[in-house]
Amino acid sequence: MLCHDSPVIDPVADLHAALTSAVAGLTGGEVPDLALERPANPEHGDYATSVAMRLAPLLGKSPRDIAQELAGVVEGLPTIASVEIAGPGFLNLRLSHDWYRSTLTEMLAAGSEFGRHDRIAGAETLVEFVSANPTGDLTIGSARNAAYGDCVSRLLDFAGQKVTREYYFNDAGNQITLFGQSVRARRLGEEIPEGGYPGDEILEVANALDLADDAPLDDWTARGVAVMIDRIRTGLERMRVTFDLWTSEQTLHSSGAVTAAIERARSEGHVFEQDGATWLRTTTFGDDKDRVLLKADGETTYFAADLAYIDLKFKRGATRAIYVLGADHHGYIQRLKAGAACLGLDADAVEVLIYQLVTVSGERMGKRRGNVITLNELAEAIGVDAARYFLVERSHDQMLDIDLDLAVENSSKNPVYYVQYAHARCQSILRKAVEEGLAVEGVGSSHVPEGPEMTLVRRLAEWPDVVATAAELRAPHRIVTWVHELAADFHAFHHDLYVLHEDADTRAFRLSAVRATGEALTRALGLIGVEAPDRM
RNA sequence: GCGCCCGUAGCUCAGGGGAUAGAGCAAGAGACUUCUAAUCUCGAGGCCGCAGGUUCGAAUCCUGCCGGGCGCACCA
Incomplete structure (x- = not known):
């Protein structure tokens, strides 16, 4: 439609x-x-x-x-x-033939703006994604989160929204203490604590710290977190995923934001005391059960920080807050929306995007299973372009299974190369046109387009609808599907018709089609964070 | 028990109400003296999980059932 x-x-x-x-x-x-x-x-x-x-x-x-x-x-x-x-x-x-010529002209005139639309423009959107705890390297599950969240951000940005990307990390609480203890233990060659972190990256982090053996635990923890976050950031940047903000849970506590959010909810009339704990009545807004904010021992819950964080997102000016979460967190949807409502905010402005889980050879990933694949390993094994393509090729509603050995074996036939090759071919033709002095401007006036040319131009003309729909549905895989179809149409066109034709009018039309295709491939691949190489 | 996602070709999946349901991979047959063969062309392969309902028209929307994944903390 x-x-x-x-x-x-x-x-x-x-x-x-x-x-x-x-x-x-x-x-x-x-x-x-x-x-x-x-x-x-x-x-x-x-x-x-x-x-x-x-x-x-x-x-x-x-x-x-x-x-x-x-x-x-x-x-x-x-x-x-x-x-x-x-x-x-x-x-x-x-x-009409006229349509083909004028459409090509329009697309080329629009350049990188072609397909830009304002169906959903204007929002100030905060996209929070990845947000994995800094207690180890990112797994391939987080890699899917990163690729998906990044693509959604790029799509919304192209759709005219003002997008801010944020990584929220937990740097307080039991898990983090355990992490600090693990770092220290690894460095000192001691046994790691029960439930601690045994990964090799912990040892690398530990060895990177300039700390005396008898430094206080808090130092091991804080410094360890800082190094771990840096590792994570570097890995993400390699995948071409960057963030505008890195927000720590700790700062929500130390700044008083958590207390302030609880008081705000209380003044809205949604806070109550029971069994010695302080609760938020999220059931008022459709949650399954009410949620504890302050435990009977006086400690705040993670959800209390979530509440403060929601508050902060909108206070900073966002008109929409998007969360990108794995399917194992789908129960958070109602909780987060209800939390916003309890603060007097619009629950509909909170949007939770759920992607289905990544499994490894059909099994859930787990340290105990010893089958963890990290983002870095994936990027190393098949390259960034193939990895990104692989991660967003299918709908986020679809489960994703990976066998790293198989992925490496199959990487040469990853469809990303098929698409990239189409772009390299475009550039090759354009280079040759210049070399031979055959380059021309304009689409010509009399060339009667043949079948493959018409198919190609009609495909290009689909772009505005494809990119708008992908943004609205938060479905970057639609870009992937389309760009593959475009590449197929181009390869067929290239095979059947000679671009640098002796007839100047035919040549002009075909060169325009090549130029428009090259730009479209670059634009579409750009939205999924994949490079469009000039040569392969 | 309740909630979310999935079920389409041998495998992995696209298909947001339209006419004869598509792609990649795998398996089969062909095409390079050419702007890159990382390409192209052709054939084969389907009770779209099952049963009802809505509609002129359903893979698509609704209900129920079956099967698979995930989740239902004073953990983070």
Whole structure:
């Protein structure tokens, strides 16, 4: 389905507009979804709409009669070559040669802005992702979080939102104390405590610390966390994932934000005491059960810090707070939204994105199982481009399984190279055009596009809808699906037709198509954090 | 028990109400004197988990069931 209700650079905008006004004329104003789409079957035209069938019950006329009336309006458009009515009342449209030329011209003129849309623009969005505790290297589960969260951020940014990326880390509490003890134990060659962290990276962190053997535990902990965070940051940067803010839980406590948030919730009337503990009545806003803020022993819970953190996000000016969490945290959705509501905030401005878990050879990852794969190992094994492509290739609602040996074995046939190769081919042609003095500007005026050229241009024209939908659905895998289709269309085009044709007009059209394809590949790959190489 | 995600080709998965359900991989047959063969072309492979419902029209929306994953702390 295509939807063009915002002023975007859109190749089928005039078609959409003409249909809309024609339909409005028939109904007296009301316009249902036009359902303008690209049929899978080429016999059904380049674009098709089933709007006549939807209109039939409304107007009390037969779908084919309505289609006939609409056909009369659309037929005159310069972008339309032919219209036919098919089946129960489909309107099948074929685009004119003129459309192909003007669409290419438009796309090239728009450049990197092509596909920019404002359907969801304007929000100040805080995307919090990864946020793994700094007690070890990031696992491949966090790698999925990183790749997905980063792509969503890039998509929202392209959609005109002001995006801030934040990593929230836990640097207080039992786990962190255990981490500090583990670091010290490794350094001193002692036994690590029960439930401590045995990973090799702990030893590396320990050895990087300039601390005396008898330094206080707090120093081992704090310094260890700092080094670990730095390790994590470096690994993420290698994956082209960067953050604007690194926020520590500790600072929420020390700044008084936690206490302030509890008081704010109390003044909203949602805090109560029971069994010696202080509770937040999140059930008022749809949570399964109420949540403890202050334990009977007086300690704050992790959720209390969460509450303060939500408060902080909106106080800093965010109009939307996105959380990216693994499926094992899906129970947090209601809790976080209810927490926001208890602070008097809009629960709908809290959006929790859940991605399904990553398994290793069909099994859940775990230190006890000894099957942990880290982000660094994945990047090392198959490279950053293949790793990123692999991590967002499928829907985030789909479970992801990895066998590292198999991944390495298969990495050469990772589809990312197929797509990148298409870009390298584009650049190769453009280089050759310059070398041979065959480069031209413009799309020409008389070239009659052939099948593969038309297929390619129509594919390129899908971009505005693809990128807008991907952003709205927080579904970067749609970019991946599309960019692969684009690469396939380009490879076929390249195989069938010679670009640097002796006829200047043909050459101009084809060079324009190559240029537009190269830019589209760069743009789409950029949104998933993959490079578009000039040579391979 | 309750909640979230998934079930589509041998395998991994796209398909947000439209016409004959697609791709990659695997297996099969072909194509380089050319701007890169990391490519292209062709064939084969399907009760879209099951059963109802809504609709002119359902893989898609609704309900129930079956199967798989995950979660239901005064842990972090």
